[in-house]
Amino acid sequence: MFARTKTVAHVHGIAIRIDATWVVIAALIGASLWARFSERPHVSPWAAPVMALVGAGLFFGSLLLHELGHALEAQRHGLEVRSITLFLFGGVTESSFRFRRPADELVMVAAGPATSFALSGLFGVVAWWAGAVGVEAVAAVAAVLAWVNLALGAFNLVPGVPLDGGRILQALVWRATGDRRRSMVVAAGVGRAIAAGMIGVGAALLLVVPGGAVDGLWLALIGWFLRRSATAEASFARLEGTLAGMALRDLLPPRPRPLDPWASVHDAELALVGAHDDDLLCVIDHGAVRGVVDVERLRSVPVAQRAAVPVSAVTEPAAGLRRVDGDADAACLLELPPSVPLVVVAGGHELGVVAPSRAVAVARRRAVAARR
Ligand SMILES: [Zn+2]
Numbered sequence: 587m588f589a590r591t592k593t594v595a596h597v598h599g600i601a602i603r604i605d606a607t608w609v610v611i612a613a614l615i616g617a618s619l620w621a622r623f624s625e626r627p628h629v630s631p632w633a634a635p636v637m638a639l640v641g642a643g644l645f646f647g648s649l650l651l652h653e654l655g656h657a658l659e660a661q662r663h664g665l666e667v668r669s670i671t672l673f674l675f676g677g678v679t680e681s682s683f684r685f686r687r688p689a690d691e692l693v694m695v696a697a698g699p700a701t702s703f704a705l706s707g708l709f710g711v712v713a714w715w716a717g718a719v720g721v722e723a724v725a726a727v728a729a730v731l732a733w734v735n736l737a738l739g740a741f742n743l744v745p746g747v748p749l750d751g752g753r754i755l756q757a758l759v760w761r762a763t764g765d766r767r768r769s770m771v772v773a774a775g776v777g778r779a780i781a782a783g784m785i786g787v788g789a790a791l792l793l794v795v796p797g798g799a800v801d802g803l804w805l806a807l808i809g810w811f812l813r814r815s816a817t818a819e820a821s822f823a824r825l826e827g828t829l830a831g832m833a834l835r836d837l838l839p840p841r842p843r844p845l846d847p848w849a850s851v852h853d854a855e856l857a858l859v860g861a862h863d864d865d866l867l868c869v870i871d872h873g874a875v876r877g878v879v880d881v882e883r884l885r886s887v888p889v890a891q892r893a894a895v896p897v898s899a900v901t902e903p904a905a906g907l908r909r910v911d912g913d914a915d916a917a918c919l920l921e922l923p924p925s926v927p928l929v930v931v932a933g934g935h936e937l938g939v940v941a942p943s944r945a946v947a948v949a950r951r952r953a954v955a956a957r958r
Pocket of ligand 1: 698750
């Protein structure tokens with residue numbers, strides 16, 4: 587989803603990342619705060635930009651704390667949280683596993699808005715206190731942050747996936763029906779409808795209301811982003827439906843691509859001609875999978891040395907790979923890192939090695955073919 591991100595910190599093993607689009611919103615918020623503080627009486631010309639800078643910093647700190655609220659609660663339930671990314675429209679927390687019970691999901695989702703509301707209260711108290719002792723600048727910045735956090739918490743409770751309110755709706759439908767996939771489809775449908783409404787209202791503001799162009803455009807843009815995310819959510823639910831009931835062993839690549847450990851990197855490259863980016867070669871010795879190698883690993887060897895270097899030098903040992911039962915439900919693929927290879931086994935035999943992303947692609951193609 588994010589093409590140009592930079593990891594700026596790690597908190598509790600979670601990578602904190604900033605997307606390139608974030609620079610746009612950071613500049614917009616800094617500029618609008620500057621303009622707002624400049625208009626206030628008793629604020630000197632040099633103080634306004636400093637207040638704007640501090641205000642923008644605290645705004646993004648608040649956004650990060652909202653996401654950390656989700657992430658730490660997810661970790662508490664044993665989920666693996668990989669990263670938090672700040673981007674144009676806010677923050678996204680990426681975790682690799684899903685909840686087994688709707689009640690746990692409810693708590694994790696509610697933790698974000700709860701954090702925002704708590705921050706709003708905290709900044710409200712600071713604004714009141716600073717106003718009482720006459721520190722105007724602190725009172726002004728804290729008051730803005732109290733409102734911003736209140737708005738952040740409230741907006742996130744709008745019941746359309748991917749917003750927190752949509753996830754709460756999904757968890758409630760899941761609890762009521764006992765069918766998680768069904769709840770995802772319902773929540774995605776509501777999310778798409780709400781997003782369409784936002785686009786409609788945004789377009790009306792933009793075209794009809796005088797002076798409403800900026801707000802209208804912004805609302806329509808957020809609506810467009812939410813609609814896209816809800817659509818992705820629905821197709822994920824459909825994909826999960828496709829995978830459920832398929833056995834992992836049936837999704838192995840049709841042609842195994844075995845390779846001797848003493849073959850050269852150049853030979854391996856030839857064996858991968860015409861392969862997909864995530865195709866793997868199995869290095870097989872005495873009938874057992876010794877390791878796997880992908881295009882990226884082969885390319886790490888300088889071109890001039892590829893004929894001389896044995897492929898075993900760049901092979902990822904099979905001993906370190908995750909082993910998955912070939913009869914397991916293929917939906918388990920969606921909970922695994924997409925590019926880390928798996929050894930598929932059955933009755934003590936290795937059936938093959940596959941990257942989850944490739945197996946999912948095979949399942950997708952098969953589902954499309956079955957519909958024709
Ligand atoms: Zn949230």
